[in-house]
Amino acid sequence: MAMTNINADGPCPPRWAEHGLFRETGRYEGPAETAKMLLSGRWDFTPLRLWEKANAYNDELLAYAKEHHITILRLVWSPGFSHQADQVQWDILREYIRKTHRKGIKVVAYLSLTNSFWQEMFEAEPQARQWRQIHHDGGNVPYMAATYHGEVSRVLLCVNNPGWRDYFKQKVCAALEAGADGLFFDNLFSKCFCPICREGFAQYTREVYGQAYDMPAPDAVTQDELQKRTGIEVIADSDRNVAGDRPFLHQARSDYWNRSTTEFLTEVWETARKIKSDVLFGHNAHERWPMNQVGNYKLSEDDQPCSYDPGSGAIWTNFGLWKYLFEDGGRHKPFLNGVRSKAEWAEINACGGDAIGVVDPVYHAFHKRFGRQIYHRTQPLGRVGVVLRGLSPVADRAPFFSHLARHNVQFDIVIYEQIDQYKLSLYDLLILLDLRAMGSDTADRLGDYVRRGGNLIATGPTGIAKHNWQPREASCLADVLGVDGEASTAGRMESNFGKGHVVFYPESIADKLKDDQIGEYGRQFIEDVRRLQGTPVIEVDAPDGVLASVTGRGRSKIVVHLINYRPAPVGAIQVRLPGCSFSQVTLLSPDQPEPRLDRVDARSDGLSFAVEGLDVYAVAVASRS
Numbered sequence: 001m002a003m004t005n006i007n008a009d010g011p012c013p014p015r016w017a018e019h020g021l022f023r024e025t026g027r028y029e030g031p032a033e034t035a036k037m038l039l040s041g042r043w044d045f046t047p048l049r050l051w052e053k054a055n056a057y058n059d060e061l062l063a064y065a066k067e068h069h070i071t072i073l074r075l076v077w078s079p080g081f082s083h084q085a086d087q088v089q090w091d092i093l094r095e096y097i098r099k100t101h102r103k104g105i106k107v108v109a110y111l112s113l114t115n116s117f118w119q120e121m122f123e124a125e126p127q128a129r130q131w132r133q134i135h136h137d138g139g140n141v142p143y144m145a146a147t148y149h150g151e152v153s154r155v156l157l158c159v160n161n162p163g164w165r166d167y168f169k170q171k172v173c174a175a176l177e178a179g180a181d182g183l184f185f186d187n188l189f190s191k192c193f194c195p196i197c198r199e200g201f202a203q204y205t206r207e208v209y210g211q212a213y214d215m216p217a218p219d220a221v222t223q224d225e226l227q228k229r230t231g232i233e234v235i236a237d238s239d240r241n242v243a244g245d246r247p248f249l250h251q252a253r254s255d256y257w258n259r260s261t262t263e264f265l266t267e268v269w270e271t272a273r274k275i276k277s278d279v280l281f282g283h284n285a286h287e288r289w290p291m292n293q294v295g296n297y298k299l300s301e302d303d304q305p306c307s308y309d310p311g312s313g314a315i316w317t318n319f320g321l322w323k324y325l326f327e328d329g330g331r332h333k334p335f336l337n338g339v340r341s342k343a344e345w346a347e348i349n350a351c352g353g354d355a356i357g358v359v360d361p362v363y364h365a366f367h368k369r370f371g372r373q374i375y376h377r378t379q380p381l382g383r384v385g386v387v388l389r390g391l392s393p394v395a396d397r398a399p400f401f402s403h404l405a406r407h408n409v410q411f412d413i414v415i416y417e418q419i420d421q422y423k424l425s426l427y428d429l430l431i432l433l434d435l436r437a438m439g440s441d442t443a444d445r446l447g448d449y450v451r452r453g454g455n456l457i458a459t460g461p462t463g464i465a466k467h468n469w470q471p472r473e474a475s476c477l478a479d480v481l482g483v484d485g486e487a488s489t490a491g492r493m494e495s496n497f498g499k500g501h502v503v504f505y506p507e508s509i510a511d512k513l514k515d516d517q518i519g520e521y522g523r524q525f526i527e528d529v530r531r532l533q534g535t536p537v538i539e540v541d542a543p544d545g546v547l548a549s550v551t552g553r554g555r556s557k558i559v560v561h562l563i564n565y566r567p568a569p570v571g572a573i574q575v576r577l578p579g580c581s582f583s584q585v586t587l588l589s590p591d592q593p594e595p596r597l598d599r600v601d602a603r604s605d606g607l608s609f610a611v612e613g614l615d616v617y618a619v620a621v622a623s624r625s
């Protein structure tokens with residue numbers, strides 16, 4: 001899991017949860033969690049394993065935490081049972097939190113925001129039947145990421161239901177009264193058509209569109225199908241809301257559901273702060289706006305193990321997600337908790353983040369020795385900004401970011417919701433990634449940007465809906481994109497606007513890459529990016545499977561991270577930093593004590609050098625002599 005610990009605009013976390021001052025681990029255990037696992041068909045258990053799992057909050061865990069310098073333990077408080085059934089877990093934790101505090105370790109309590117194990121819950125709390133989320137067909141809304149053997153054992157409760165809100169807040173208060181230092185919420189789902197939600201939607205649309213609408217029926221592609229297709233949690237079927245061409249009311253419904261969860265979280269946070277003013281407050285929002293903005297601690301479950309496919313040469317990298325979290329966190333370091341491989345360790349460090357946990361003692365020692373000079377106080381140097389609205393699950397977007405990374409394009413993420421003149425001014429080229437819905441104020445800013453000489457590539461239908469997803473007759477960016485009259489729906493268009501240059505692909509490059517149908521456009525798109533980005537930050541001549549990421553440290557250093565995603569070492573890599581006037585290069589690697597640097601050539605128009613071979617990771621630091 002990856003996380004940032006700060007919001008761009010929100011309140012700061014307490015000091016003990018600031019970057020560099022904590023090490024966290026989550027332990028999903030205890031009797032309530034064990035019951036949850038059994039009811040979710042999650043694992044093959046033996047009686048011994050069951051016993052261990054139920055009794056895992058013990059002295060051994062504390063000793064482990066002390067030994068590994070863990071300062072925050074995330075422990076299960078309430079996965080979806082009634083208060084009565086949670087009692088046994090709470091009794092254990094009340095005692096355990098006291099012990100944990102005596103060791104100087106903080107505790108974050110894990111709660112499921114919407115889940116209920118209804119067989120138990122409805123018997124213990126009969127009124128909970130009224131709290132259920134209701135599907136369009138009148139049935140329950142099951143939690144989707146479990147394997148049910150026979151009857152569905154987990155159904156979701158409604159975030160807009162006042163009864164559930166009050167009951168849930170009692171769980172939160174109990175956790176804080178037990179001494180929890182922080183709260184972490186999972187399962188932030190709202191997919192509800194209950195009367196409260198329907199009425200809320202009518203009111204929401206009255207405010208947003210000036211007219212009340214009925215909540216639309218689910219799409220032809222159901223959430224269940226999506227779930228199966230992506231294999232990851234779907235919060236409010238909003239994963240299609242960026243690129244998809246659904247009627248605007250479906251987008252409005254996703255927005256409404258996300259906003260409902262946001263309101264619930266906000267209310268919970270207010271309640272929590274009355275008990276503990278500096279409570280750490282985070283959740284698993286899958287990066288979705290606006291709920292990802294409530295809290296002082298963020299976590300993403302959407303990273304996947306990075307990989308290289310020797311057949312196609314395709315790389316799976318989390319570069320896009322790390323860069324998103326970096327930006328979303330106000331350019332504070334994102335963290336990867338529980339790093340799985342050396343390449344993964346290298347890529348989060350190369351994107352301005354930090355890996356928590358030891359992937360390899362040598363890598364750990366490397367970070368200790370050189371961390372200050374190569375990872376601290378760095379800034380991205382990319383001059384390509386990818387503008388996107390929210391973030392759909394990484395499975396949808398990762399192929400696009402991997403495609404850019406594979407061609408060593410140095411890009412940053414620009415979050416649509418945070419666009420301002422300053423952000424735009426940082427880039428020579430902006431790529432609008434499926435910005436179907438766009439406010440006219442944003443369109444004006446983008447128009448100004450191009451008129452003054454910024455370059456633009458737009459992919460996918462762009463600006464054809466208003467900020468609130470209501471369709472427009474013509475794209476608000478039509479003049480900039482050079483689209484007049486009947487807009488094309490395919491191909492590639494190139495034009496000038498003011499001093500800037502514009503390329504428009506009416507079909508989504510990200511969708512084509514995801515569906516493996518990119519064909520000729522893959523090469524053409526990269527050519528366009530290369531041509532329009534101005535002087536590239538870096539040029540790399542390396543075997544397939546090697547990625548480069550460039551960061552700067554003030555004006556005195558350029559740090560080139562080279563990562564090999566292949567399982568075996570690769571041969572020589574040629575690097576050129578056009579426009580770089582530095583003449584000194586130092587090569588460092590955790591894989592070799594003295595990695596070989598070759599052919600360093602410093603000229604007025606740039607610096608070039610060769611790296612003789614690469615196991616997994618090397619860093620070249622360029623500086624003045």
Ligand SMILES: [Zn+2]
Pocket residue numbers: 132133134158159160161192193194195196197198
């Ligand atoms: Zn509802």
